[in-house]
Amino acid sequence: MRIIRATNPTEAGRHTATIIASQVTLKPDSVLGLATGSSPIETYKYLVEWYKQGNLDFSQVYTVNLDEYIGLPADHEQSYARFMYNHLFDHINIRPDHVYIPNGLAPENAAEGARYDGIIKDLGGVDLQLLGIGTNGHIGFNEPGEAFITGTHCVDLSEATILANSRFFESADMVPKQAYSVGVQTIMQAKRVVMVATGKNKASAIRDAFCGPVTPKVPASILQLHPDFVLVADEEALSLM
Numbered sequence: 001m002r003i004i005r006a007t008n009p010t011e012a013g014r015h016t017a018t019i020i021a022s023q024v025t026l027k028p029d030s031v032l033g034l035a036t037g038s039s040p041i042e043t044y045k046y047l048v049e050w051y052k053q054g055n056l057d058f059s060q061v062y063t064v065n066l067d068e069y070i071g072l073p074a075d076h077e078q079s080y081a082r083f084m085y086n087h088l089f090d091h092i093n094i095r096p097d098h099v100y101i102p103n104g105l106a107p108e109n110a111a112e113g114a115r116y117d118g119i120i121k122d123l124g125g126v127d128l129q130l131l132g133i134g135t136n137g138h139i140g141f142n143e144p145g146e147a148f149i150t151g152t153h154c155v156d157l158s159e160a161t162i163l164a165n166s167r168f169f170e171s172a173d174m175v176p177k178q179a180y181s182v183g184v185q186t187i188m189q190a191k192r193v194v195m196v197a198t199g200k201n202k203a204s205a206i207r208d209a210f211c212g213p214v215t216p217k218v219p220a221s222i223l224q225l226h227p228d229f230v231l232v233a234d235e236e237a238l239s240l241m
């Protein structure tokens with residue numbers, strides 16, 4: 001595990017974007033595993049800026065997103081699909097048929113999980129997985145539990161996650177109670193994993209994930225076992241390490 005220390009969220013975003021830009025430059029048909037939430041927003045801003053300057057080309061890139069709320073159509077303003085188009089896909093030259101996100105309206109949980117895992121397998125797995133971290137240590141929507149779940153699955157969101165994500169909705173009642181999330185196998189099989197974490201509210205999750213035991217009670221802790229894991233974090237997020 002390597003740690004890249006940033007002085008603030010903007011710098012963390014620039015470091016993270018640099019890693020992704022190197023990946024795309026070295027392997028133009030890379031499969032990028034992408035994340036939503038506030039953590040990667042700065043990263044996406046840099047990628048868009050460098051694309052607009054002519055320094056990046058996404059025409060051969062494939063993307064597979066980590067997760068999606070169940071019950072929200074892709075065009076809902078709080079769907080993760082909408083997030084990705086707003087922050088990245090609408091502003092770069094990625095092909096729409098190279099973009100994969102779980103279908104929040106899929107009625108059969110097991111079938112959607114199998115379909116999505118099949119897509120990732122057919123693409124040859126993920127080259128670079130971008131992650132944020134939840135305040136309870138979740139990655140994607142792999143919530144704390146008794147066991148790590150390997151494949152794409154339906155998750156009952158924890159109270160902590162619903163509360164944390166209610167800032168994007170009118171009230172906590174409006175936050176979907178379930179989501180599809182890729183499992184830890186997809187994340188751990190990615191050739192490289194980069195996590196971006198900023199702010200004081202992530203400090204205890206970062207400490208528990210990387211200074212404690214590997215346990216499904218802190219899902220991000222499994223990344224201690226990944227052979228090429230990079231944490232890009234600001235001083236506040238690292239303050240309890």
Ligand code: GLP
Nearest residue numbers: 036037038039132133134140141
């Ligand atoms: C959501 C997403 C995660 C993300 C987490 C943290 O629950 N499913 O992928 O890492 O929130 O979000 P934020 O970056 O806004 O703190």
